[in-house]
Amino acid sequence: MLNIADTLHRWCRAARPFALATVVGVHGSAPLPTGTSVAVDPDGNAIGSISGGCVEGAVYELCRQVLEEGGAPRRAWFGYSDDDAFAVGLTCGGELDVLVQRVDPAAQPHLAAAFDEARRGRPTAVAQVVDGPEELLGRTLCVLGDADAAHGTLDAGALDRTVTAQAVALLRAGRTARVEIGGDADTCPEKLSVLVHVHASRPRLLIFGAVDFAAALCRIGHFLGYRVTVCDARPVFATAARFPEADEVVVDWPHRYLERTRVDARTAICVLTHDAKFDIPLLRLALDLPVGYVGAMGSRRTHDERLRRLREAGVPEARLARLRSPIGLDLGARTPEETAVSITAEIISHAHHATGLPLSHGTGPIHGPLVRHQADGRSTPHPAARVGVDR
Known part of the structure; x- marks a missing residue:
C-alpha cells in the first residue's frame, strides 16, 4: 500500500x-x-x-x-x-x-500519519493482518521512523507487542515480508498472518574516488534510487560541480570518512581509486562492516597485488572472499557509462542472489529470487490456473 x-x-x-x-x-x-x-x-x-x-x-x-x-x-x-x-x-x-x-480513515486514523511519513521519504512500516480471525482481518498498526512504539492497535496487549517487534525488525532490514504470528496462549490463541509493508530510507551508494567513472556511476545510482556519496581526499577533484547527481561530495581520506558514516546491509561500497594508499586502509575497514556490497576497480594484476597487500594487513580469507574485484559484470564495458551499468548490474544481481546470466539461458520463473525473499508463508501454493473470488 x-x-x-x-x-x-x-x-x-x-x-x-x-x-x-x-x-x-x-x-x-x-x-x-x-x-x-x-x-x-x-x-x-x-x-x-x-x-x-x-x-x-x-x-x-x-x-x-x-x-x-x-x-x-x-x-x-x-x-x-x-x-x-x-x-x-x-x-x-x-x-x-x-x-x-x-x-x-476515521476508524484507522494512524494510517494517515503512516502515509504522510512514507510520501515524505521517511522510514515507515504498516503491519496488516491478511489471514486470521475475521474481526482482525485487514486491521493495521504502524511503526514510524526509528521508534519502537506502534500507532494503532490490534488487541492492546501481547499481540500488539509481538507485531510491533516484527515490524521494527523488518523496517531496520528495509524489507517487506509476510510473517506468521500467534497460535499460543501468550500472544494470540489463533494463528495470524501479517504482511508488514516497509518504506525504508534510500539505500546508500558510497563511491570512493572522484574520477570520470564515478560521475557516470553517480548518474545511474541516482536513477536507481540510491543516496549517492562521492568521497575523495583531493579537494580539486571532489567538487559538487563535477558530481551534480551526488547527494553529497565529501573531501576526506576514504577510510576516515567510512569510519564515521552510517552504513547498513543495503549499503554498496565502490572503490574506484585503484591507489594502494587509499585502497588498502579503506578496503580493510569496508570488508569488516555489515554492508551489502564491496567492489574495487582495477585490472586483474592490480587485484592480485591488492589481495597481497590486504593479506599482509591481516585481512582473513573469509573477508577477502566478500570483495568483488575486478568490479562489475562482464558486459564488455569500455566507456564510463558502460562501466557504471556493469557495476550497478553486479550490485543488483548480488542483492537478489541472482546469477547475472542472460534470462534466455535459464528456465523457470524469471522472478524466482523475489519470490524467495518475500515468501508468504503458505506451505503449498494455490491450485494452478485458478482465477476467482473467495467471499
Missing part, C-alpha cells in the same frame, strides 16, 4: 473511505511484488497497479463492489489458465493472492 501513499494520504485527510486491493502472496512469476496495492475511491478514481495491466479491470470491479457493499474483506486469486487463454489472468504464468478491503 505504501506504493500509493501520496494519494492515500490525501484521501485519509479528506476522510474519504476507499477500497484497497493488496497483493498478499505471489506464486511463480509475477510482475509486481508482495505489498503492492490498488485503491479505488467512492467516485471511481483508481490509483496503483498490482499486475502491470493483466488483471486490473477485475480488481477494479471487485474494489467498487467491496466499497459499496462493505462487510468483511474478500480474497481473490488470479492465475493463468491454459484451458481459456482469454480468461482474466496473468500472462506471465504466475499467481497472485489478493486481499480486498474497505478502509475507513
Whole structure:
C-alpha cells in the first residue's frame, strides 16, 4: 500500500473511505511484488497497479463492489489458465493472492500519519493482518521512523507487542515480508498472518574516488534510487560541480570518512581509486562492516597485488572472499557509462542472489529470487490456473 501513499494520504485527510486491493502472496512469476496495492475511491478514481495491466479491470470491479457493499474483506486469486487463454489472468504464468478491503480513515486514523511519513521519504512500516480471525482481518498498526512504539492497535496487549517487534525488525532490514504470528496462549490463541509493508530510507551508494567513472556511476545510482556519496581526499577533484547527481561530495581520506558514516546491509561500497594508499586502509575497514556490497576497480594484476597487500594487513580469507574485484559484470564495458551499468548490474544481481546470466539461458520463473525473499508463508501454493473470488 505504501506504493500509493501520496494519494492515500490525501484521501485519509479528506476522510474519504476507499477500497484497497493488496497483493498478499505471489506464486511463480509475477510482475509486481508482495505489498503492492490498488485503491479505488467512492467516485471511481483508481490509483496503483498490482499486475502491470493483466488483471486490473477485475480488481477494479471487485474494489467498487467491496466499497459499496462493505462487510468483511474478500480474497481473490488470479492465475493463468491454459484451458481459456482469454480468461482474466496473468500472462506471465504466475499467481497472485489478493486481499480486498474497505478502509475507513476515521476508524484507522494512524494510517494517515503512516502515509504522510512514507510520501515524505521517511522510514515507515504498516503491519496488516491478511489471514486470521475475521474481526482482525485487514486491521493495521504502524511503526514510524526509528521508534519502537506502534500507532494503532490490534488487541492492546501481547499481540500488539509481538507485531510491533516484527515490524521494527523488518523496517531496520528495509524489507517487506509476510510473517506468521500467534497460535499460543501468550500472544494470540489463533494463528495470524501479517504482511508488514516497509518504506525504508534510500539505500546508500558510497563511491570512493572522484574520477570520470564515478560521475557516470553517480548518474545511474541516482536513477536507481540510491543516496549517492562521492568521497575523495583531493579537494580539486571532489567538487559538487563535477558530481551534480551526488547527494553529497565529501573531501576526506576514504577510510576516515567510512569510519564515521552510517552504513547498513543495503549499503554498496565502490572503490574506484585503484591507489594502494587509499585502497588498502579503506578496503580493510569496508570488508569488516555489515554492508551489502564491496567492489574495487582495477585490472586483474592490480587485484592480485591488492589481495597481497590486504593479506599482509591481516585481512582473513573469509573477508577477502566478500570483495568483488575486478568490479562489475562482464558486459564488455569500455566507456564510463558502460562501466557504471556493469557495476550497478553486479550490485543488483548480488542483492537478489541472482546469477547475472542472460534470462534466455535459464528456465523457470524469471522472478524466482523475489519470490524467495518475500515468501508468504503458505506451505503449498494455490491450485494452478485458478482465477476467482473467495467471499
